[in-house]
Amino acid sequence: MPSLTQLPAEMRQQILLLVLPDTHRVESAVPIQFIQLFHINQRLRLDMVAVAGIWTPIHYISSPCTLTARSPRTRGWNLNRICLDLFSTSFLGRIVNRYPNAHHPNYLHPELIALWNNAVPFLPKDVEEVWLGVTPAPAEKRVHHPTWQECGPRWIDVFVHNDHASQRFLGGHIQDVAALVKKIDDHYEGCVSIKLSGRLSVKSAFFVEAIGQEVEKDLEFVGRWVSNEEAPGAAVSSQLLCPMARKKRRCGTHLLAWLGNVAWSKEAGDAYAGLADQGFDRMLMEDIKGIAKLCDGEGMIVLLPGNILRRAFQHRVAADLGLKTVEVSEGSDRHVVVRR
Structure with missing residues (x-):
């Protein structure tokens, strides 16, 4: 099998181009990959002169x-x-x-x-x-x-x-x-x-x-x-991945950090976006954390009463986590109960 330096010059240069980044900030120094390639050997140094003109x-x-x-x-x-x-x-x-x-x-x-x-x-x-x-x-x-x-x-x-x-x-x-x-x-x-x-x-x-x-x-x-459905995952990540870092300046992993990898449904994302824009993002995070804790245990959880949009959000979050829900009571006391 031929080595890199034995390949035709044009093919070598195309390979070298793949090593270089696709973006560059002009205020920054020359990319480190660029400098490293110049220092490999004489043949590649000659190739890099050509690559510099076509990168x-x-x-x-x-x-x-x-x-x-x-x-x-x-x-x-x-x-x-x-x-x-x-x-x-x-x-x-x-x-x-x-x-x-x-x-x-x-x-x-x-x-x-x-x-x-x-x-x-x-x-x-x-x-x-x-x-x-x-x-x-x-x-x-x-x-x-x-x-x-x-x-x-x-x-x-x-x-x-x-x-x-x-x-x-x-x-x-x-x-x-x-x-x-x-x-x-x-x-x-x-x-x-x-x-x-x-x-x-x-x-x-x-x-x-x-x-x-x-x-x-x-x-x-x-x-x-x-997208709307990405917003809950992003919010969960920022809230749960490093809860200790705020005070101790070091990374810490929350027990519910796995929520950051959940693929949330569009319905959950749309409901989250509508409520978060009204300033209820912290309340929604408490709903997510409360429902998620049931995934590792038994029994049920009774969520706080909320309007129809918040209850819809709670239903979708539970469904995305593989849990079952039911609504009970009437009027302002109507709330969602989540079960495994």
Whole structure:
């Protein structure tokens, strides 16, 4: 069997390309894989010279300052595809501002989009695709829960699915993001493909559609949608996987951590989304934990009375966990009883 260095040069280079990442932040150092491949042996070093010319990852640009700097990091790169991460440097406190009557400047970032607008003339030439990252969260909150650093539950899915991020924040940025799309399109004289990217809740589909209507083009979303049925699992993960880390700064596993791997039904997800948007997310978590404890024991559990939507959620959670339910009593005392 031939070794890597005995293969034809073109085949070797294609294999080397597979080792390199698909994305790269221009503010960061050269990827470690890139450097390691250059140091293997003389033949591969020669291959890497060719690979460097054909490697075209999505180059992420996290701040307008990266473009407008006196010596921008975008020089010298093969920047065929770039992604402007619009809200990477946003302030979390604005997005989660919970005062419903607050003025737009209190929970939006018009000045941030304005900076991106000012940076458009500094965009690199010879670009074929421009992605606009519209994940409604600052970069440092997209991996780790803000309360602890040693583990990373899917807190970001819970965050982007909540109304303050998925609807209010993004809904307030339709006009200025659409204006940015138009300016980028004009800058490249309509010769580049512009797409939206990032991590969005399905409740933010209106945002993508509205941007397309404003610019009179069908904009493709190439990111990841967070569905209603994924939201309960994300909430469970962020609540149960590391309960000790908040105080002790170390990871701890909850006895109900297995709930994070449950495939929740669409009905459970829809009910969760409707109630969580009304501020009942903690109450729903108590329902989930109470029902789940019955999976490891015998008998039954009597849940607290609730409205028809909460009872529907309780029924679906129990069904997803393989348990049986029945409703008893009438009126405001009507509640769900769960049995194995």
